[in-house]
Amino acid sequence: MDNLIGKFKQHVVEVSKNPNFIHHDWFVEYHLNFVEKISLELCEKYPEADKSIVLILVWLHDYAKILDFSRQHDVVMFEKGREKLLELGFGKLCVDKVLEYLDLFEKKMEVDLRGAPIEVKIVSSADAASHLIGPFFAIYYKENANKTIPELMESNYNKLKKDWDRKIVLPEIKDAFKERHELFLEQVGDFPEKYL
Template sequence: MRVDIIKYLRTEVKRRCEMPDNFFGIGGFYHIEAVVKNSELLADKYKADKEVVMIAAWLHDIASVTDYSLYKLHHIYGAEMANEILQQLGYEMNKIKLVEQCIRNHRGSISNNRTTVEEICVADADAISHFDNVPSLLYLAYVKRNMEIDEGKVFVRSKLERSFIKLSSESKEYYMAKYEQVIRVLV
């Protein structure tokens, strides 16, 4: 595994997340870090190319933390940005294409045809990461969106329920206990 690239990406993503104009603030980094952690677990579970999965996880939201105006199509712009970054780092072109595919198809809110186990790992890790970062979702609801208490609770619970529904059936089974524990807190 190319630890040097993964280490560089962690540092670069954190730097971008710490920029004052990053809409998501440092919470964006915590989300991405959780995606990486979960993608590594899923890559082992599903016997995917762990390096590709982890690189795609570090870069899956690169466009939206770099420029919030790209958020609606961040999966498209992020794949393009990942291509540029990885080419500059001398990463293999066949693996860059797979990373791009993972980023393009990571969004659960967009119906994508995931054809590789690596894509499933990144998409599922993205969805389940919200369960590792409930405080960031609360921050988004109460600080960024200025919601009232009950409105924010419904927003966060709804986000988590939608995230769980987006998981592949195998990952739903794998993460069921985590889902039930977090949802119980938001009753």
């Protein structure tokens, strides 16, 4: 299993470097690697989690976006992940389970992920937490430089809220990332009454 996961990870790393992918020069280093690292730390806190399922989800969760940014929400693109995992030799039961979990992961605005399987909670929380590390928000300003400053601030505010309220569902992440979250909220307009 570790070997298969390694192969899938290598494949995702490769396709992420495609210059047609808007995030190709930073996505592995400053997003996927952080999601993997935080997810593995969470697996230590939750030993009942199936680490293989967690790792497949880590490398799969943005696969559709990497392959075709404009069609990332199409069912066809969702199925590309299933096809690739089966092609690499993952068992059908495992692939069905991971895709079911990915579908749930994507439904965070409709479904309360606090009731989701632990593997989904881990990767969802790690995915959102990773946005609070490194250059993620700074990159957004660069990649959307055509927007006005108020528009940029508003979309980042909405993203911070969605990540915090819907995606981060594990207390360890809420505790560890609270100060980072508040700092980023201030940067997009949530100013305190006093500064001293």
